[in-house]
Amino acid sequence: xxxxxxxxxxxxxxxxxxxxxxxxxxxxxxxxxxxxxxxxxxxxxxxxxxxxxxxxxxxxxxxxxxxxxxxxxxxxxxxxxxxxxxxxxxxxxxxxxxxxxxxxxxxxxxxxxxxxxxxxxxxxxxxxxxxxxxxxxxxxxxxxxxxxxxxxxxxxxxxxxxxxxxxxxxxxxxxxxxxxx
Amino acid sequence: xxxxxxxxxxxxxxxxxxxxxxxxxxxxxxxxxxxxxxxxxxxxxxxxxxxxxxxxxxxxxxxxxxxxxxxxxxxxxxxxxxxxxxxxxxxxxxxxxxxxxxxxxxxxxxxxxxxxxxxxxxxxxxxxxxxxxxxxxxxxxxxxxxxxxxxxxxxxxxxxxxxxxxxxxxxxxxxxxxxxxxxxxxxxxxxxxxxxxxxxxxxxxxxxxxxxxxxxxxxxxxxxxxxxxxxxxxxxx
Numbered sequence: 001x002x003x004x005x006x007x008x009x010x011x012x013x014x015x016x017x018x019x020x021x022x023x024x025x026x027x028x029x030x031x032x033x034x035x036x037x038x039x040x041x042x043x044x045x046x047x048x049x050x051x052x053x054x055x056x057x058x059x060x061x062x063x064x065x066x067x068x069x070x071x072x073x074x075x076x077x078x079x080x081x082x083x084x085x086x087x088x089x090x091x092x093x094x095x096x097x098x099x100x101x102x103x104x105x106x107x108x109x110x111x112x113x114x115x116x117x118x119x120x121x122x123x124x125x126x127x128x129x130x131x132x133x134x135x136x137x138x139x140x141x142x143x144x145x146x147x148x149x150x151x152x153x154x155x156x157x158x159x160x161x162x163x164x165x166x167x168x169x170x171x172x173x174x175x176x177x178x179x180x181x
Numbered sequence: 182x183x184x185x186x187x188x189x190x191x192x193x194x195x196x197x198x199x200x201x202x203x204x205x206x207x208x209x210x211x212x213x214x215x216x217x218x219x220x221x222x223x224x225x226x227x228x229x230x231x232x233x234x235x236x237x238x239x240x241x242x243x244x245x246x247x248x249x250x251x252x253x254x255x256x257x258x259x260x261x262x263x264x265x266x267x268x269x270x271x272x273x274x275x276x277x278x279x280x281x282x283x284x285x286x287x288x289x290x291x292x293x294x295x296x297x298x299x300x301x302x303x304x305x306x307x308x309x310x311x312x313x314x315x316x317x318x319x320x321x322x323x324x325x326x327x328x329x330x331x332x333x334x335x336x337x338x339x340x341x342x343x344x345x346x347x348x349x350x351x352x353x354x355x356x357x358x359x360x361x362x363x364x365x366x367x368x369x370x371x372x373x374x375x376x377x378x379x380x381x382x383x384x385x386x387x388x389x390x391x392x393x394x395x396x397x398x399x400x401x402x403x404x405x406x407x408x409x410x411x412x413x414x415x416x417x418x
Contacts (some may be wrong), residue, residue: 008405085282088303090310097310098278147302151282175408178297180281181288181399 004053004166007077008040011066012093012135013059016152017084018042021056023155034166039076048076052167053078057144060090061136065129074142079165082138082147083158085180090135097134101103105131146171150179191235191255198249205233205244208257212417213310215257216266216295218273219333220245225342230259230297232266263299271304275398278314278328279321279385284385285394288402292331293385294409317362319369322391323380330360330387340379348373360387 010018018041024031038052039045055077061067074080085091104159109115109122138144148161157177162169185200191213198207203226208215219230235244236256244257256262273292275278281287314327332351337360340348348371352361362369369398373379380388399405 075404082303089308091282092280094308094310095278095280097308098312098314133309137308139303139309149302153271169262172299175297176406180293181284 003034003036005038005050006035006040006054007038007048007052007054007073008042008056008083009058009069009073010041010089011057011059011069011138012086013086013091014102015041015058016050017058017087018151020084020150020152020155024159025155029158031162034163048072050076052077053079054162056083057081057087057138059086060093060138061132061141062093063129063131067132067141070138070141079145080138080142081161082144084153085149085151087138087144088147088149090137094135094137095123101131101133148173149178151181153177154179183191187249187251189249189251189253191257192259196255202249203245204235204237204242204247204249204255207249208244209413210416212399212414213257214413215244216298216410217245218291218295218331218384219335221335221339222380223343223386224335227338230269230331230333232269233263234262236262259356266295267299267301268305270299271306273331274301274304275306275308276311277330278310279401280328284329284391285384286329288397288399288405290386290404291307291384291409294404297404298408298410315332317368318391319367320371320373321369322375323368323373323388325360325361325362325368325388326386328387329385331385332358332360335382335384335406336379336388339382340377343378346372346377346379348377348379350399378401 008018039048050126055073057070057073057080061070082088086093090097105122109117110120148157150157154177157173160173160177161171187198187200189196189198193207196207196211204213205217205220213231215235219227220233226245228243231243233244234241237247237253265357270292274296281293287293316324316326318324336349337351340346348363349360350363351358353359362368362371375390380390
């Protein structure tokens with residue numbers, strides 16, 4: 001029987017959660033015994049090659065591309081996991097949610113104290129994904145099956161959760177691994 | 182046992198209390214933890230957060246205000262009440278702007294600790310991201326961040342009853358309710374001092390001392406290894 005497949009992505013995140021995945025250290029050898037990796041920044045596969053058992057999503061949705069990728073993950077993955085606080089709550093990027101989008105852009109490209117922008121233009125190329133009105137947690141965009149909190153979730157948290165999922169055990173985190181920071 | 186001992190039951194366990202004691206007080210002594218947020222030992226009960234809601238003879242009551250009475254049957258650790266309390270914690274999280282990942286209070290925060298204890302991985306309600314919460318950092322030793330305030334009134338009561346100052350008070354109603362300071366403009370204009378009890382009792386990161394952030398390393402903070410309430414449960418005979 002073919003091994004189940006895992007896909008991962010980082011939306012509006014900092015890749016810290018992916019660093020934490022790599023932080024499982026030599027257990028990654030056990031992991032590749034258990035699963036194959038499909039679309040993921042870890043192997044640089046850009047598009048899904050088929051159906052996956054588990055999709056791991058870091059970061060919330062800050063732009064239209066994030067939404068498209070997340071919907072693609074929902075379509076291809078049987079089980080979707082929000083990995084880390086940004087996927088769960090929007091996280092640090094969501095700090096802009098209390099400021100109107102235009103004000104954010106003006107500050108970033110026109111008025112900020114360290115801005116050098118002689119053209120006075122705010123980038124608006126069709127190639128650049130449009131920003132959403134605010135940053136959305138993943139579960140407010142598609143159905144997410146599990147949430148692993150943490151900033152980032154520790155490698156042990158990720159490992160225990162993955163092993164539980166792949167061996168059909170209930171996903172129960174011990175108190176020490178349950179953190180929002 | 183003297184004449185004033187009152188005997189009642191919490192989840193089928195016999196508990197003894199004294200005349201005038203609250204259900205929460207008697208439960209604490211018996212080593213039964215009833216979750217709470219606005220209640221704080223040494224402050225008069227306020228009964229606003231409803232996290233300590235129990236069922237007394239089938240009716241909802243707040244354990245921090247309800248006095249013990251002979252023969253009452255109290256429900257505390259039931260699925261129904263756990264769900265009820267989880268919902269309150271969920272609502273508090275989405276109602277404010279709670280960024281645990283960089284908050285100085287993380288690891289020592291009672292709101293976060295309750296969410297850990299209840300196993301809340303994500304709130305079931307949509308985040309509100311309120312934009313009307315400011316930070317008052319005018320005081321040289323203390324700041325107040327309204328993004329994190331849960332309106333428990335601990336600071337109001339501590340300032341009034343323990344510090345004798347009345348620095349904090351509620352203004353507004355309903356969703357517009359917030360903590361205001363007793364001065365023309367800012368916290369700096371009040372007679373608040375860093376040693377005031379009002380600063381110490383905040384359960385979340387809304388009122389914090391300056392210059393001491395992140396001094397306790399991760400792993401050594403209050404709720405890093407033991408869930409909130411473990412100290413009370415250790416009293417269990």
